[in-house]
Amino acid sequence: MRVLVQGAGVAGLTAAFELAARGAAVTVVETRHGLGGNASWFAGGMLAPWCERESAEQPVLDLGRDAADWWDTATPGQVTRAGTLVVAAPRDAGELDRFANRTSGYRPVDENEIAQLEPDLAGRFRRALFFPDEAHLDPRQAMAALHDRLAAMGVEFRFGADARQISGFDRQLDCTGMSAVDARLRGVRGEMLILRTPDVSLSRPVRLLHPRFPLYVVPRTDHRFMVGATMIESQSTGPVTARSMMELVVAAYALHPAFDEAEIVETGVGVRPAFPDNLPRVETSGDTVAINGLYRHGFLLAPAMARQAAELVFNQDRTKELAHETVGQRRSA
Incomplete structure (x- = not known):
């Protein structure tokens, strides 16, 4: 499956990793001319789900509990586990x-x-x-390490490019944050x-x-x-x-x-x-899956949202395959 990921912030990079790990051919498109300059670049990098619960809803703790393990796996050596x-x-x-x-x-x-x-x-x-049990990382170093890991996995990066001018993909994943067209944001x-x-x-x-x-x-x-x-x-x-x-x-x-x-x-x-409730969303519209609304929890919640998005992309594909097979069987009958 060929998937176009729009956006090279933390949402786009983590989603690209989950998709590539499942066998997709992934291309990441970013309007900027390199990593940096987005909200992810100025993040604190605290993987602190228990602390964040002070002002956030329970899903933030539930979704962020395994973030440090995810970053440790994807970017070895980037996570400091000092609480x-x-x-x-x-x-x-x-x-x-x-x-x-x-x-x-x-x-x-x-x-x-x-x-x-x-x-x-x-x-x-x-x-x-x-x-x-909390941890932290340097967002800029972690993003650079994840970029290098993705490149080694065969993910293609196109910086300074417009996704609207690129075609030939089976699915698209919108991780454009504030640039997305969504009146709720x-x-x-x-x-x-x-x-x-x-x-x-x-x-x-x-x-x-x-x-x-x-x-x-x-x-x-x-x-x-x-x-x-x-x-x-x-x-x-x-x-x-x-x-x-x-x-x-x-x-x-x-x-x-x-x-x-x-x-x-x-x-x-x-x-x-x-979003109005300060909780992230993974949503579908046609062949596009969107991750957005990470709010102040980008590095904490992006891994969980990336997993959800990747599973949704592949489940969508399997649903279409089953529908096609069913139609073929009916025609044969």
């Missing part, structure tokens, strides 16, 4: 209790264990929640910073709870940290605003004062596609 640490200042202890009441899969830790888990946070927080703008400082070391994502601007900090290589959390109901792709920049930097400083002198290596904005 997630959730902290709050003593004055915001109520936020920690609220987070605990809405989640599972954690154990409470005191300041001594906080110091063991993250020595650079010693003495800064009295209580925390530790989610030991809305854009949710997420802003991020990449800071660099040799004065802070973290082994895992740390979430700092705050009533007004909660923050997450995800460690990268070379003393870099991805700092994010903003969720703005907007489809604007303009630069990070001064207000968001200030809030992110102030919150990072609250986590550790050394961030006050950190270099701002990069700022970025990604507009995440979301």
Whole structure:
């Protein structure tokens, strides 16, 4: 079966893997001239289904529970399994209790264990929640690794191309996110910073709870940290605003004062596609299957949605085969 995948973001790449693994001849078409520049490029890369349950529905936990295993299989060496640490200042202890009441899969830790888990946070927080089964990855490195894996599997990539000008495929898979024509979708703008400082070391994502601007900090290589959390109901792709920049930097400083002198290596904005209920969809229309609405859970939910889409593509094909065989049998009779 020949399948055209539209979009080389996390949804398109994971779907291409699932299709190719099932034996399809896959071509990925992307209007951009290479990987990057989409919402996936500015993601946090946290594979944290238990933490996300704090603000998401149960399907996010159910669908995302196996994401770390999927990424480990598809991109060996890209996943770090160190859990997630959730902290709050003593004055915001109520936020920690609220987070605990809405989640599972954690154990409470005191300041001594906080110091063991993250020595650079010693003495800064009295209580925390530790989610030991969560993981994280660097989205850009993971996407590059998945691209290389797909190329080795025989997947063809056409960058800087328009899918409307390409034909000859049995099925199409639409993974174009906000570019898809779907009136139900809305854009949710997420802003991020990449800071660099040799004065802070973290082994895992740390979430700092705050009533007004909660923050997450995800460690990268070379003393870099991805700092994010903003969720703005907007489809604007303009630069990070001064207000968001200030809030992110102030919150990072609250986590550790050394961030006050950190270099701002990069700022970025990604507009995440979301349906009204903030849950993803895999839907069919004729010979096209669409994955969309990954919202803020791209790397977490894309593997499960890719599996669903691949199964739907192949089941559609088998249904047509059976229908053709039935018609042939009737004509013979």
